[in-house]
Amino acid sequence: MIPYNFIAIEGTIGAGKTSLSRRIAEDFNARLILEQFEDNAFLPKFYEDQEKYAFPLEMSFMASRFQQLKEQLGNYDLFSKFTISDYYIMKSIIFARKTLPADELALFTRFFNFISSTLPKPDLLVYLYLEVDKLQENIRRRGRSYEQQIKDEYLTQIQAGYFEYMRQQQEMRILLLDMNNMDFVNRVSDYERIIDVISKNYPIGVHRITF
Numbered sequence: 001m002i003p004y005n006f007i008a009i010e011g012t013i014g015a016g017k018t019s020l021s022r023r024i025a026e027d028f029n030a031r032l033i034l035e036q037f038e039d040n041a042f043l044p045k046f047y048e049d050q051e052k053y054a055f056p057l058e059m060s061f062m063a064s065r066f067q068q069l070k071e072q073l074g075n076y077d078l079f080s081k082f083t084i085s086d087y088y089i090m091k092s093i094i095f096a097r098k099t100l101p102a103d104e105l106a107l108f109t110r111f112f113n114f115i116s117s118t119l120p121k122p123d124l125l126v127y128l129y130l131e132v133d134k135l136q137e138n139i140r141r142r143g144r145s146y147e148q149q150i151k152d153e154y155l156t157q158i159q160a161g162y163f164e165y166m167r168q169q170q171e172m173r174i175l176l177l178d179m180n181n182m183d184f185v186n187r188v189s190d191y192e193r194i195i196d197v198i199s200k201n202y203p204i205g206v207h208r209i210t211f
Helices: 017-027 042-048 050-073 090-099 102-116 132-142 152-168 188-198
Strands: 006-011 031-033 083-085 124-129 173-178 205-210
Touching: 006 017, 017 031, 017 083, 017 188, 031 050, 042 050, 050 083, 050 090, 050 102, 090 102, 090 152, 124 152, 132 152, 173 188
Parallel strands: 006 083, 006 124, 031 083, 124 173, 173 205
Antiparallel strands: none
């Protein structure tokens, strides 16, 4: 049994967050929270002109994430105590730090600090780490047209943002999984190894696992 009530799966674009979250939710009868990113009209525009559309994109994402998490986490399902999400609100500040200029980031951070303090933290944050070339391979494979022009530099910056955030956390239980030699979608044994790792009790702090 997984000893946590709320797990958030995080990672850079193309890391496999949604695929892993769906599979765990199905196997453990968990309530599943998936980010509704495809409804964001600013996303395709952002990939074409990041400087122009970064602020409205990040603000709209943060508002959407907050609303969804507030509704879902504030209304526990009596028949499914275990909840798993393929994102958490902290990704808003991670992306904003890499995409916004200083003045816009300062304003964004004020809103973020206020709303994030009202949400429960996950019992376990799982970060899926993949090298950039593998992220790009996954991005190409799933074929979303607006993602095909994402540059390696952008993925590297976002990944660095996640690492920076995790280093700063002193009150969270974080599991950093090196997934570069794993294929949990096509190899059952790999998926079972991930479940075995997630099912352990960890103290507060960052725990890196290399398969």
